[in-house]
Amino acid sequence: MLKDITLGQYYRTESPLHRLDPRVKIVATFAFIISLFLVKNFIGYLIAGLFLLICIRLSNVPVRFIFRGMKAIFFLLILTMVFNLFLTPGIVVFSFWKLQITKEGIKLALMMGIRLVFLITGSSLMTLTTTPNNLTDGLEKLLGPLKKIRVPVHEISMMMSIALRFIPILMEETDKIMKAQMARCADFESGSVINRAKNLIPLLVPLFISAFRRANDLAMAMEARCYRGGDGRTKMKPLIYQKRDFIAYLCILLYVVMVVVIGRLPV
Amino acid sequence: MAILLNHVNYIYDEDTAMANAALIDVSLKIPDGQFIGIIGHTGSGKSTLIQHMNGLIAPSSGQIFFNNEDICDRDYNKKNLRARVGLVFQYPEHQLFETDCFKDVCFGPKNLGLSQKDAELRAYTALKQVGLEDEYFYQSPFDLSGGQKRRVAIAGVLAMNPEVLILDEPTAGLDPKGREEILGLISELHRKTGITIILVSHSMEDVADYVERIIVMNRGRVTFDGEPKEVFSHYKELEEMGLAAPQVTYCMQELREAGFDVDTSVTTLLEAKNEILKAFMKC
Structure with missing residues (x-):
């Protein structure tokens, strides 16, 4: 029964996504999540979905494995969608007893559902393709500047x-x-x-x-082994950006620009 | 006929990239009252095998019968099976949890639905059987030494009155004296109660002196199955698997090669001694 929890798990395989620098993947995941909240129409979600699909294909992780983790949030997903469906004011499409479904409600519920599914898939794709060690290494490097204001990064x-x-x-x-x-x-x-x-x-x-x-x-x-914190500690495998990492950054930038420009067009 | 395994296969993480066959086509007969040693290197599938015998793991394919009943049947009483096929795991730390040893041993019998009084009676008998001194009965199991913890763990399973007792590496992490004591205890248990005992180990020395049958596991398959003498005669193959025959076997082989007329199939120290004395007299 414990085997079913795939959220936050690492899937060992060989793929372009596995080889990427963890910093790229962390930034990409954040960019993706933020982009989901900026999108206002379905074309934007279509682009986000395509981007996600390409990433999944590149990761070599079986789709079945990714969606197994979805079971855990299934209840939350349904709840969110039901609340949005019934509690959004607007043009009434269908009503019975005290409940009414509005046009805006349907739209919002669908958007929320898609957003939640994309959010979970996107972030689990990061943990599935990055070892925990790499992930924290990347985070440490990314948060490095905060050391200046005495955050114990x-x-x-x-x-x-x-x-x-x-x-x-x-x-x-x-x-x-x-x-x-x-x-x-x-x-x-x-x-x-x-x-x-x-x-x-x-x-x-x-x-x-x-x-x-x-x-x-x-x-x-x-x-x-004389561990005494991070000062002056060197790494056996320091993170160094490769050419592929810059290409990946470029792709992410392109995606974000595209989603923000197209996704915010009024319908 | 107590336990019967019929072409059992088991695959870990079956539908992922990490799929890994732990048991391949294992067929075994384990009659009542035998004292059996299962030997194998780390990862040879021996732990997986014994967990099939009390239904903790269900086989990927194949059948397992206990007293002619298929234990994989949906309506087979697993709880009852686990009381009759007792399994003691390697680390006593994984099962000890109560505030004192006596209460901990009561846990099994109580789960069987026995009354407090009956459970305590069983616990008392079991603790006596494993030879734990009275003064430790009401001490915390966490304050005991490694050997004593193991005794309490064995008692915890014995208290359910099993017909088959399976012990996974009961001597791991014990010093030579503690090892001998535990093994002596197990063989005495077998002699007195006549229950089937399956001893899992990676050390030949452990089992050679005590068991009447050895099953050698290698990469998920049963490689040898027979009397100790017979199994140890394959000592060259055993070495290739990363196992070794008891030192006595090597000693006798070298004596034979040096030109002494000794029987190389002896397995215990006592037999070897007699054999060497006999050869010495002849000289």
């Missing part, structure tokens, strides 16, 4: 990469503990809500103990 990114690194470890640990307790006939799947919460104790206690132990071990290992 290195520490933040270090914390982030450790947290990300621990997600699969703890997931695996959870799986093992669950199996060990299921071998003793523990039941995690049935019963009332209160009983189910109670049944989680045999899972949570070993999990917390192991998390604390791992954190302790990691701190010790870092200290043993």
Whole structure:
């Protein structure tokens, strides 16, 4: 059941998108998300969709895999669309009881739906094609200028990469503990809500103990290697822009200009 | 006939690029009362194999029968199966959670729906069976030594009165003395109760002295299956898999090559000693 969570996961394969500098991908994702909020008509979304489709093709990640993560937000998506559908004032198209559907409501609901789906797909495409380490490296480099105003950029990114690194470890640990307790006939799947919460104790206690132990071990290992923060620390694989990264920046710029110009035309 | 595996295959992450066959066409018969060792290198599929036996993992294809019932049936009682085929995992830290050892061992029997009194009775018997001293009964399991934690973990499964006991690497991370104690305990358990025991290990030395049958796993397949003597006679092939026969086997082979008339198929230290003495007398 834990295997179904693909949000924020990395998909190991070889593709032009995987090879790009993480900074490019972070900037591109932000540009894409902002562009989604600037668009005012469906032609704009069509362009955004095409851009996304090209990116998905370039990433070599199976489409099925990307949309599996969508299940998690399905409920949110439906809720947003229903609220927009019924609660937007305007020209009434259809009404029953106290509810009425307006022309504006249909349009808004559709736009919201598309926006949400694109948003999730776009950002999960970034995490699917970038290793957590690369992602935090890129973020650290991008936020570098903030060091001047005393923001602890290195520490933040270090914390982030450790947290990300621990997600699969703890997931695996959870799986093992669950199996060990299921071998003793523990039941995690049935019963009332209160009983189910109670049944989680045999899972949570070993999990917390192991998390604390791992954190302790990691701190010790870092200290043993003289870790003392980011000042003067060099990288084994420093991020250097290649030709392809500049081409990618150019493509993104082109896309943003196109979407903003066409997408904001009044319909 | 206790457990029967019929052409079992298992593939991890079946429909992704990471697909990885962990078991390939495994067919096994495990009769009642046997003491079996499953040997294999890390990643050979031995852990995956034993998790099939109590229904924690369902095979990608093939069938598994326990007492002639297909355990993959939708309406087969998995809970009941897990009580009858007890599985002790490698790390006791993964299952100990209660405030004291006694309560922790009660967890299994209570899940079976036993009354508090019956569960406590079972827990007491199980803790006695694994030879934990009384003074540790009401201590936190987290304060115990590695060997004692393992005993409590084994007791936690034994308390459900299983017909088959599977132990995954019960000696990992123990010092030689602790290792010997745990293995001695397991073989005594087998002798006294007569339950089927499956011991999973990557060390030949661990199992050679105790088990009556060895199953060697390599890359998801059963490579050898037979009595220790028979399996160890393939010591050259075992080495190619990154496994090794017990040191006794090597010692006897070298004696044979040096021209002594010894039986190279002995597996335990005691047999080897007798064999060497016999050869020595002849000289």
